[in-house]
Amino acid sequence: MQLERGVILEAYRRMALIRAFEERVGADSMAGLIPGFVHLYAGEEAAAVGVCMNLTEKDWIGSTHRGHGHCIAKTCDIEGMMLEIHGKAGGLCGGKGGSMHIADLDIGMLGANGIVGGGPPLAVGAALAAKRLGTGGVGVAFFGDGASNQGTVAEALNMAVVLKVPAVFVLENNGYGEFTAASYHSNGIDLGARAAGFGLPVLKADGSDYFAVHEAAAELIDRARTQGLPGFLEVKVNRWHGHFTGDSQAYRSQEELAAARLADPIRLLRERASEAGLIEADAFDAIDQDVAELIERASVQAMAAPPPALSTLTTDVYVSY
Amino acid sequence: MQLERGVILEAYRRMALIRAFEERVGADSMAGLIPGFVHLYAGEEAAAVGVCMNLTEKDWIGSTHRGHGHCIAKTCDIEGMMLEIHGKAGGLCGGKGGSMHIADLDIGMLGANGIVGGGPPLAVGAALAAKRLGTGGVGVAFFGDGASNQGTVAEALNMAVVLKVPAVFVLENNGYGEFTAASYHSNGIDLGARAAGFGLPVLKADGSDYFAVHEAAAELIDRARTQGLPGFLEVKVNRWHGHFTGDSQAYRSQEELAAARLADPIRLLRERASEAGLIEADAFDAIDQDVAELIERASVQAMAAPPPALSTLTTDVYVSY
């Protein structure tokens, strides 16, 4: 599949945004400037962006505890996200959600999710709604290798098959659930093949390769959109940072960590596009510049912003009560 | 595998007991003589007995809402069971459990279970205990095709694989979960193959054929016992009665119901053993006679028995409180 220049630049922009966002949030978190703990998506950018470049606002995604990347890939507002992560007024969730609960239902982002395995059933539901309402939308569920062992995920797979809804499951296999490797937590079995056992078509893609992810996702998303049927995509990705900021990853070898850094999806995208003579360095640099400014502005602004008003403590528990 | 005469007669006796027990309980339930609703195991006898003939009291089984057959196959006391189902004093659970909660921990029966999918994690736990305590025992989980779609079952499969415990999963596939066929509830996929995706060795057996079930179960149970590793057995069985007594099964065709009756595991066992010249009719008839008397006695006794003492209403909530 030959992608247009504009699409590639937009993909690059989103990936660069994720990277810059995460590095900034990570540093600020380590410096004690961000409340609570955060799970960084750096290194996995091509997964979220490769999938979401196939989506529009009428499509839905369900995300995870490691959700910043999905939010940005689905075009959530960067400043709103940063404010939210800092727990400030004007945050995407008014400061009440935080890193693990960023959502923007207006653009089809069903929410990061603090419960491992919590999202996939919700994405099936969004897919059902899209089908019933005839919006042409699809529901995408992102989840990790660790989450694969959660019963809710198995249930969601079967449910999507039985109800024949346009749901696409995206397994982001970074080889770890917290501090435990997949070789242990699922005995090293092929998680994609396991999903195939539920009757889903399964594709696999190298998550360092934006083009590979985009293409595989396109196939499943198109199938969902046109035939109303679910699919499953396993993306092998690298978790650059610890499970959360502060995790030193002593349990991973230096070689493994170095290899993960080598397979940098952003550098690879840039190289591929340059080598193919598709996009000149200037264009990428301009994006990098933009991104850096945006993240700097968002971060400074978030730190300076006032906290939410105390009066919001008990608002919005219900629509009406 | 050539089975001994004594083993075959014992298997026949347990299967005949299940059949007679269920037909009696079914009739009494329809006549309003049994409180609550009951799920009958008639037609599926070879599954429970084929598996449990490989077990001794140090082995554990977890059962389902359709649990009478498993209890009898695991040699629970017939009179105690009947008293329990009638809610009478002296019942196996003092009348506090009822049909869906018969248990006898002294002989490794972990309990029928009113929660679909509730049992498999418990059987994994029993297997873990057997391993840790070095008893040489195994844990067996019975569950249905409907239960296969419950997240807890998927979790139990993976857990057994990861922890490497002597657990054997027995899927009793009777093609229905309540009133819904497997062609719908799991889109007709191969449920055994789905389990294989979790990394378990999977065997299949015709549940009308006692010998086939016994042999396949023996293989997996031996493996569990000697190597401490889990396995999965799918047994295709026929549910003769409705989901519970009172369900007319209007949703199943007459042909299907007739075919189910034809594949009578008890008749087939008897025919096979007779044809092979292994066991003469007299021996079977004597067992039938015994069984009939035992069930008659158990039933009459249960109806005549007094209810539990009111003082037991609040006893045994805790060991101590």
Added chain:
Amino acid sequence: MPKKSMRTALNEAMAQEMRRDPTVIVIGEDVVGGQGGLGETSVGGVFGVTKGLGEEFGLDRVIDTPITESAIIGTAAGAAVAGLRPIAELMFVDFLGVCFDQIFNQAAKFRYMFGGKARTPLVIRAMTGAGVRAGAQHSQALHSIFTHIPGLKVVVPSSPYDAKGLLIQAIRDDDPVIFLEHKTLYDIEGEVPDEAYAIPFGEANVLREGRHATIVALSRQVHTAMDAASQLASKGIEVTVVDPRTTSPLDEDTILECVEETGRLVIVDEANPRCSFATDVAAMVADKGFAFLKAPVRMVTAPHAPVPFAPVLEDAYVPDAARIIAAVESIVANEEAAA
């Protein structure tokens, strides 16, 4: 007004709202049933409450599911935020244990966590309560747990009339609603208008007024309380009987007004006693209505034990009129003697 069973009233509520609003769907195990075949062979739910809906609205809107409660509730919750109004059937409320996360961490919290952006118009119907010899895992009354959870509304109807009006309100409501149908009440009959009507949440129903004591009771216990009330009346003790109809929101005002008039309070609930709806009402009155109280607040509940199977035990487990009468008399006696 025509007489209808609670089962019919509930069925009518769903059918009428489905006619009115194409985004309303029904989803659950065997809500059509019988392999999804329509007509003769469909069952319409284990207790027949959704009977005929599949036939009228089709299998796109009345959706059978596998046995997979987390996915049922999760699918319904996801569909709700994405534009549908799902009525999810959990069958027995006891099954909340296999899907509680989707109820309390997901659906209930969306709106707050997401800063007010989400609307989750989800109804979860489930059967509650003891009385049909179904044993410890099919007989529980778990409304206290749902009431504890911010973000949920909890409905516990006691009559066919209320059942219809409250279910219609639940379907129209923009928040997640837990709707608990007592399985012993499906066959009771009562007057139910043919047309659609909604009963607002948080408005208690005062079924009877008396000056000696107030009884607050829910669901099946409303009937037991009314029975106790007649028996008490024949002994000269007049009680008020209040049915809150929804435990969340709770009509505190009506309860407080009644206690102000009677000075005495008995709460009747078949749920387990600890951290329960009974303690909730008692505590609310011990705080906000303390000045009205002339006697200890009494609670008539199930014991701190699972539901037993044996009929004699189950009957002793559930509050009965005799226990309610004894509780009322234990706090009315003194004053009556004094007065």
Added chain:
Amino acid sequence: MPKKSMRTALNEAMAQEMRRDPTVIVIGEDVVGGQGGLGETSVGGVFGVTKGLGEEFGLDRVIDTPITESAIIGTAAGAAVAGLRPIAELMFVDFLGVCFDQIFNQAAKFRYMFGGKARTPLVIRAMTGAGVRAGAQHSQALHSIFTHIPGLKVVVPSSPYDAKGLLIQAIRDDDPVIFLEHKTLYDIEGEVPDEAYAIPFGEANVLREGRHATIVALSRQVHTAMDAASQLASKGIEVTVVDPRTTSPLDEDTILECVEETGRLVIVDEANPRCSFATDVAAMVADKGFAFLKAPVRMVTAPHAPVPFAPVLEDAYVPDAARIIAAVESIVANEEAAA
């Protein structure tokens, strides 16, 4: 006596019981951690509470699991009835939603449903409470739900000393125990004997005595209540502070005795207010201790809302000394004025 953190006290309790009894095992996500590698690279639980246990007792007894809470609790419950004494770690108590069935329909009910035959010596450890900016799904205080369930015991320690003694009791106990560790208390220090000791369940700890009011508080709130008590003392108001230590069983006698002496009661709990531990104690006293009460019972709790993320909101969410003081003053004022 040596000073130790609550984390150390808990770790010591497990290590000592594991040394004493080979049937005690620990099971949960990352209880060893770091791919199951022992030594340097192991983590010993997300908050380090099981650190070192894998090294001492081996991977057969300190068992890492996949992320699969239903199977964790179910495996532990099955192992418990089959002869082990598992300590299962649920990590955050908020995760009960994905395994609640195994807790409340299985482990909690075995003994009763099976007519007294089962013993289920299972401990479920979990982190509870707000205060670390972890948001709505990692900050809840859900002890009220467990307390509601017959068959469970519920422990909510407030000090390192209590934590060790109560955890040892939990491990030795033959019933399923929910053991809730407040994440803000792991680092507090206190005197903890080196040797093993068990604190019986159902025995409240009276931390302070005063004649004007009784404060009942749990877990982290015990510290807040003690703070409020000192501030009140400096205003001439003397309060009793009672820490029940276990909510199930509950030491009703001690609470009633304290209320008898003070005539006033404030309950402090960070759980949500409806059908909660706060209402439980209030209702118990409004029934059994009504004659002692000279003023309304006050409850200082979280609001009926999920836990917010923003620090200012979270701090306002959790009961603080000022709110406790205000509650005490609201009921003490009158009498003080009168006396």
